Amino acid sequence: MRKTILISTLLMASGAAYAAEEAPQSPWSGSAELGFIDTSGNTDTRSTNGAFELKHKGKNWDKSLKLSALTSKEEGTTSKEKYNAAIKLDRNFSERSYLAIDATQERDRFNGFEYQSTVSVGYGYRAIKEEKMNLSLEAAPGYRRDKLKESGDINEDSILRLAANFDWEISEGVSFIEEFTADIGEDNSTYKSETGLKSKIIGALATKITYKIKYVEEVPDDNENTDRELGITFVYSF
Template sequence: MKKLLLAAAISFAMPFAAHAGADFVEGDKTWAGEAELGATLTTGNTDTSSLKGRLGLKHELGNWENQYVLEALYKEDTDVVTAERYYGGIQGDYQINDNSYVFVNTNLEKDPFTGFDYTSKSAAGYGHKFVDNGTTLFKAEVGPGYIYQRLDDESAITEGVESKDSIVAHAVMNFSHKISDTSTFKQEFIADWGEKLDGRSETSITANIVGALAMKFAVVVRYNSKPVEGKKSTDTETNMTLLYAF
């Protein structure tokens, strides 16, 4: 398992090294992105391994700004998997003017430790940048959304249903501030409220090491007001990762 994690880490990092530190332009299409990676391997009296990876891309084309995100988290302790989460999402923003835009997004998350085979969410609505001066960014989004969740076999028996779905009110708040020329603070809140409340908060500080390479410390909190029986409402995740911008 450790060889697989190490190979994945190398494979994840190498493709971005060639593009480090700059956006690239292909005709009238502009791309930019960042790759994030953290891994821990221990042997001996303690036998553990973990891998945290994230790839984020932005694509600007005319009035559209498209965002693509892939995330993976895997932890193993003495050959027992203790955490496993995979996430993929896409969002398109159509700029109305410098501060206002409309958005549409969809994502898919697989986390067997929540009692669901997978969770799919989609939303559309209006976004507004209240502050965007190059140092501080504060923006918010709101609109209707839809959540579909497929339960795993054990939870389906316990809950008496195979799936759950609902219409929700979707809201996002993003805040970032450059503390200095080399460090940035970010705070993101995401909430989907319908028959229950699903929320996610990520607080992070990023500090440049050299060039496009930075160190990122983040605390992620996930909340579900009505978890599957036997599961907890709140999950927390603390990460220290390397981040590479390109």
Template sequence: MKKSALCSLIMCSLSAGAIAAETKPFTMDGEFGFIMTTGNTETTSVVGKLSAHHELEQWSNDFIFEALYKKDEVEQTDGSKQSQTTEQKLFVSGQGNYKLENPDHRLFIFGSYEDNRFSSYDYQSTVAVGWNQKLWADDTSSFEYSIGPGYSYSKTNTDPSETVKGMIVRGALDYKWTISDNAKFEQLLSTEVGADNTKSKSVTALSAKLNDSLSMKFAVTMTHNSDVADDRENLDTQTGVTIVYTFF
């Protein structure tokens, strides 16, 4: 009887230790991708990203920093070729979720800033507040959504004196699926609906672990603006393979 009780106590202690080890108050991942070609075509592409999650007793916070730079050899009107920057983008965002009595029910505040040199906008910024709810979270998957009013402020590339600003409604979905111990799938969807422009973004990512700290990630990012200049496309698509390093 005493032996059985002692074994049970040991198993409970090990289980509690395992749960504590899995629950990290702060996590951060860094991504990096680099492509360089020479010869008939000269191209340089660099992409980097930092993602951080901070879990507190009363708050659940997420932060993202992304940068993209691309340089291509472009043919000039006289037939010569010249190396030029063809893509340059910077994006930062942060969302804080304040937990209510039911910790799956939260109030959120969100802010983002995007500087995309080759889009119709010199920059786009957004602030939003509202309701966030985690519908479920188990060992293999999680799903949450956010919805609420906000305000956007942007400047166009075609006319720096022209601004696009006004009230918006922001909605976002976040789905994560742990396929196995070494593979993970993630789908993020967001939209910011305004009177002048509706900006929507989709990030679809599949990652595979190489070891405890390193992973390889394949991601497709699509950004759509309903209001763009005549010489610009509404949809921007970015496809990339990056190496992910888990700092914490």
């Protein structure tokens, strides 16, 4: 009797382990962030920020949506207010090559622009594709449309978009992230860099320290070319 029970238990355990191994991984993933930002440049203030990212990996298409908001008030007056939205579609040709489609828009009350938006379609290549390290490079022609806040003038320009995205799992639960983009146009060019270090706390919860730089060659009068953000956020991944 005991032998029969033991065999049954082992079979059930083996079946459960096999089922766990065979369970398909969900193509959906994402994260939500909430934290603190220290900014300098067009505004020198301390702010709270939130961000949301949703990704879907398919056989032929990879998709992602990023939304972020940053606000701050000093003595009841809004001193910082910025919103970002980015949509990315990648059509995979092979394990490494893909068609990169990107659309972004930024709305910042204090940088002299009503909005800044770009759209581009080009070629992407995953130069490094390993379990703990990835590097993707992109080059794409595109179009930029900016609206000035003071005059309401709209500036349009053809651009060349260059991008590099790097992530490295330094150790279990600790990751380094670097994202760089350059939107190079005849009338204006914008460069962005985000450097981050993400550390797991427990389960799906982690902390992330990020340093962002944005440089715009031509800006409205009385505005600075460079904005910097140093942020400490809590990240929940799903």
